[in-house]
Amino acid sequence: EINFFFPKQQTLAVIKPDALEKHKEMILEEIHGRGFSVTRLKETVLSREMAEEFYKDHRDKPFFSQLVEFMSRGPCMMLVLTKENAVEEWRAMMGPTDPDQAMVTSPNSMRARFASNILHNSVHGSSNEQHAEEKICLIFGDICTDSELTVDGETDT
């Protein structure tokens, strides 16, 4: 099936430290099952500084220090997912931030099934294309060039 409406898009998905050990295989299976191409993948422990940079938009939130602590406490799996409408589709698969809400509105979502609470919520996904590009650069610095990031036709920034 050819999709004429959405150009290929990249998003950054992260399997957070709380989910990596128990749910990695299941999450990867579902990502592939939904037709995403995993174009980059690495497992890494974020330094405190990298976690702060990654979530810098939240630095004034009351949960920021807990969030940084959590994200740097063990290995994360970082994935670049490529597909038409990847940003929105991966966000939909993740479900709402709070698993209590996810269990009501989207019981099949990752967070409904794998998250323990609003902080330890199993997965991350970029919220828009600009964030995706920025975070892919931060995590996979070596592909941080215009030509590579626009390889799927996203040149309209």
Ligand code: RTP
């Ligand atoms: P993410 O950025 O990780 O994909 O998650 P999100 O958009 O659904 O949620 P966001 O509001 O951007 O929050 C980022 C992450 O901070 C933690 N959080 N803790 N304790 C709390 O009230 C709280 N709220 C958010 C979660 O790990 C959330 O994913």
